[in-house]
Amino acid sequence: MLHVVTSQTKDSHSAMLGEAFQLRHRVFVEEKGWSDLRRADGRETDRFDDEHAVHMVYIEAGKVIGYQRLLPTTRPHLLSEVMPELCEGERPVGANIWEWTRYCVEPAYRERGRMLSPVANALLSGIVxxxxxxxxxTIVIEMNPLWLLRLVQLHFRVTPLGVPHLINGEETVAVTAKFDERTLGRLRETRSASSAAVAASTLREPRPSNHVGR
Known part of the structure; x- marks a missing residue:
């Protein structure tokens, strides 16, 4: 089941988030080789893991096996502060536009070939x-261009914001991906399920403020 964690519930989910940050470290530091993110405690966190971030954590059999983070574009985020070169025109900003970052899944639960794994499907369904x-x-994504076709097939309406750049040894392109009820229907169809991916008890928790402060 997928759990949504906000600043209001962070303290009560500290153990879950701790495991999620360890998963991030294993994937982005140990597997992908992003050595500048290495930490002695084995937890990958950055300055964007603040009170405005929304964390989504996928748990199966009591173990964290999937994670993703959403950041408001009305505040500093990766596209605005870390990878601005990926956006060639006006940067998309708005209360209804959030950035999707730090998506990661334990290796044993990833897709094999073209089919989206159940965990990946649940994470995408959770966003929608x-x-x-x-x-x-709408979500902003910095991703491998190979994901473009997959998102379109899942009924996201994808628009590139620029051309791909080589970042951390990997081709990366920034896009906006719009979604609606049709996207959710397609995701549920592909996993042969009609039920929600997000735990009902966490979906309607208050989200962090979008207000831009000085």
């Missing part, structure tokens, strides 16, 4: 369910 519930309809 949360977005439809909170008024968010």
């Amino acid at each position: 369910e949360w977005g439809l519930d909170t008024g968010v309809g």
